[in-house]
Amino acid sequence: MNHRLEPLLNPQSISFIGASARADRIGGMPIDLLTRYGYDGDIYPVNPKYQEVFGLKCYADIESLPKAPDLAVLAIGAKDVTPMLERCHAKGVRAAIVYAAGFAEEGPAGRALQEHLEDFAKKSGMIVAGPNLMGLANLNTQAHTAFASVFNTAPMQEGPGNVSMLTQSGNVCAALYALVRKLGLPVSHFINTGNEACVEFSEYLNFLADDPQTEVVLGYIEQLRNGAGFIQACQTLQKKDKLLIALKAGTTDKGAVAVQSHTSALAGDKHVYRSVFEKLNVIEAQDFAQMALLAQLAQLRHRTAGRRVAVITMSGALGAILADRFIEAGLDLPDLPIDVQAVLRKGIPDYGMVGNPVDVTGNVVNDPGFVQEVLRALASTDALDAVVIYAPGYMLDRMADSIATVASEYPRFFAAIDTGRATCRDNLRQAGIAVFDDLGLAVSALAPFLLWQERRKAQTPIAAPATLPASGLALRKDGMNEAQALQYLSSFGVPCKEDLIATTLQEAQTHAAALAYPVVLKILSADIAHKTEVGGVALNIKDETQLAECYQAMMDSIREKAPNAHIDGVLVQKMEGKGVELIVGARHDPVFGPMLTVGLGGVLTEIYQDTSHSLLPVSEQDANELLKKLKAFPLLDGYRNAPKADVAAACKAIAALAQAMAAAPESVREIEINPLLVRQQGQGAVALDALILM
């Protein structure tokens, strides 16, 4: 491994500037940890006040060290930081950690200090973590630089670990570490990122993606400052079959205010983050206990799994409750195939259930041969992805050997839930079976894990942007009117309404006659984004007289309501028949770049927030997935005996809009088709109106 962050995250030697001899001081705690847990590298405490700390020689200043350490940890005040970094750099130190608060999070003076620090790092090429940082730990080498008391209270692992924490909060890092260690999982890296003045989240994530130890990353995110870097790091994680489990803070207004106050982070759009996480198969988590359990489940990701679960209980009630909770969480409980039911029925009495959930009844646990037969049938049928067994403690104990045996024979994922006091838990875990002692926690961890497995099976790498079709049209830099926007989109293959531009009433009447009534009349101006609001749209015009009336009324209204708009004329279109209206938009997200959004037209979509989002590129197949995710998708799919809409044509148009956005220069803020009218199957879709905002 030869990553830029190597001296920071895997240092061979560490110096502490502002070292203390007391283990309860921030300048002393990490030195205490290093010496107690057997760090193998060199440690150089620096403090003119001491000759020796924790049995180590203490130096008067950085210049006195016998050699340049990989990493310097600065336990000194904010104002002294950059001068000291300069001295470290002169000595040959490659990386530094800055504990001090009092930078960007603390008003204008702090912001100036931070800018100064950033300038220095940029010029010198030094890797500076923080400021406002609790410090780091590489648990594989016991390289401790964090003043986190959790390393004294949580049991220390032996040997290397595969779970890493990467958090934008020291407290969250410590809380996660405690929970992960409570489950007995060994840790690779303990990373919190502080103010991210010089090294930000994605670069750490990139390191962990390359780290040979790390397999699972528990992330806490307030704001991503490098969306492209994040996407790339997640793609590397995916390639290496590693997994990021992330809690994103600021999903509510109050939460967003809190993260801004915390690390001056901008929480961003939760829908966008969610869609990016989904596309990159990141598991989004809600709380710490769930994250730790997901890290534990990730150890079993080599087992085949997915959303189709069989629930096995000794109690009809528990079967019902688990069915309710799993289905509400997005999993499926398919009916068991007839042949599997037949195997089960051989030993399950009439009052038991052989569908799904299965109630094997209490008697069955006394017949290990039959229990194994049942589990083998469930482990081998193609109709299932996973098996979850709920049994009171002593019953689980009686079945434990059978479960372990079958789990050793089949690669299928097995989980056991026991809210009692089973003694077999460790044995089951060693046999590769997930074990839970709480029903709610089991559901909250199993559901996202199994859905992750489902997506992982289906996963296709994010395509490199396809070669863009040559557009015959250059984008005008001074803004575009509707006709120009439609023309631009049309050049990428978006089907657009035939429209004719008129600059006089007479011309409009000629066009209308050519198109045949009824027609639509729209004002044409790059200066008017919302035509309806200024009386710039007239629908369903039936004849020449009505056209004249509408034309006059429109001109009067525009003169009054948009007196300064430059008017290019009017647009005449044939009035469309019935269909389903979509809104399709693409815009530059400040974090992740170009994103696409689809939703059904109309106010209710807004009220029910029924939209779906995706990073670009968006293929026709992706577009189809996006439409299917809408709660209102049934309206496209032949709702209440209505004809099915031409979804394939809609997907083509959506993919074409995505192409048009990808090809557009950065100055294009947003492209929107509203509405995209989707006619009935076989009759296509058509953009009735479009908007390009620069």
Place this chain on the structure above:
Amino acid sequence: MNHRLEPLLNPQSISFIGASARADRIGGMPIDLLTRYGYDGDIYPVNPKYQEVFGLKCYADIESLPKAPDLAVLAIGAKDVTPMLERCHAKGVRAAIVYAAGFAEEGPAGRALQEHLEDFAKKSGMIVAGPNLMGLANLNTQAHTAFASVFNTAPMQEGPGNVSMLTQSGNVCAALYALVRKLGLPVSHFINTGNEACVEFSEYLNFLADDPQTEVVLGYIEQLRNGAGFIQACQTLQKKDKLLIALKAGTTDKGAVAVQSHTSALAGDKHVYRSVFEKLNVIEAQDFAQMALLAQLAQLRHRTAGRRVAVITMSGALGAILADRFIEAGLDLPDLPIDVQAVLRKGIPDYGMVGNPVDVTGNVVNDPGFVQEVLRALASTDALDAVVIYAPGYMLDRMADSIATVASEYPRFFAAIDTGRATCRDNLRQAGIAVFDDLGLAVSALAPFLLWQERRKAQTPIAAPATLPASGLALRKDGMNEAQALQYLSSFGVPCKEDLIATTLQEAQTHAAALAYPVVLKILSADIAHKTEVGGVALNIKDETQLAECYQAMMDSIREKAPNAHIDGVLVQKMEGKGVELIVGARHDPVFGPMLTVGLGGVLTEIYQDTSHSLLPVSEQDANELLKKLKAFPLLDGYRNAPKADVAAACKAIAALAQAMAAAPESVREIEINPLLVRQQGQGAVALDALILM
């Protein structure tokens, strides 16, 4: 207390028929528990095989007992049950518990056995619990009749308790008991109801409402067989300031199938259950751990609380996460009042937060005087209902005394969350502060508890049905057409469209001219419920010619599509202008009786399942609450600068429909107004169509 179930739930003497000398057998385990835990009443084992069991004299048969016990427990096979009950009854036994399975849950033969048992109970007046029952326990008197190993594994309480379990599953009862005892809460009654052949859920609930010990009931419900009894018992609970926390199984299709298979229960409509729970201020729970924590929180219900929460942390990140989770769970985090912020700012540095969430920063914990000042400000402001503090273990320890002091001075609800290893937890609990060691569990318990407190403050008893307005109209028993339905509703004050009935085209034309065009034409027939589907509605008819065409087309269509319908004529109404359309329906729920449902008209309401429900009676104020619960309520409230709708008039009409349903005989299955057109404010609402199904 002099409840009918007293001999069953508080027996002074118990006999065991089919007694065993072994503590691991169902006929022995409860006798072992009774003797070990010091039950004070008489115990009479009955089994001709033994002279003595557990040091007690064992009798050859029930007839040999020296006196009639209050309660007989039957540990014998299903077929022998009713004959034995007859002998018990002859002896003078007042109540019995039947363990045996093999009744209604097991096919036709079992159903016949159960009917026989029910007949006997009805005739004899004997109180029979079960069959298919794990047995009961009164932990106040240590009257054990359950074969539940959990009484051997969970620590036994000393003295009486105030938490009772009431479940339609023995396994769930045991699982809940274990969790409640793990939290150290003492239990009053352990009740599972089995097949409920003779005593059903509500009667037990009614007993617990009267029980002087019980304050909190943890319920598990698959099906309520007596909705009216349940409502009444919940009202008694409310009156006595007791609390029911209920998990309802079967909220998904698969869950519903499972409960049906389990106890042949019909899961019913989850929306209806949910609305009834809300009206009766029952807390609906999702899993067992949550229920146990809610039982613990209920011990603090004397503290003032509600939905407005202040979150106090030492970490911006934790503040953000808690804000997100609490708000997503339905709580509010109001901004703190300026004067409170000023108190906080005196000791909180600039980089801390004094809004809400509050980040007091780590330094503050070392100044107990200031911590108390902060907490007093939060405990006394009218802008809040509750205070939640999240602190890592050692920081919570440093603040513990201050929190306890302030909690003793103010009645406000305080909770503390520590995912570390605070040592102060027990002290805080003794001071009346809720303490959690997991963030997810804390939110899942606190949110429903605080929302329950909010509703409890606002709670008005369910009004007795008001004296109904004298309706001039008797309901026709042979079905009603639209005009008759509207007339019936009108007599209760539902504003209805003026409509004129015609039996010929000429008559229709005369009516149309009188009303003035445009008009609506509708077929009039009690036999046609869905007029649109048979071509029985024509809207927006502009003139006499068009009316003639529509009339003819309608008659042709009806002749073809509903050839057997008896036609009363056609209805002519004036065409209505714009407005918001509601669907308002009332129907007899098989469990709870008459229920009202409101939603916005149109397909999207169905797709988004955006409806709200209420038990009758429904006042205008209730109707207003129901409308406000709709996600689409903004459409009534001046959405996007549209005029506000006449919500007051809509509420009047909804309340009037509820009256009409309440006054209708049982034979009326459903009354629906679709649509109720709500015009803009001040212009009223009007029922455009109505349906009464017998």
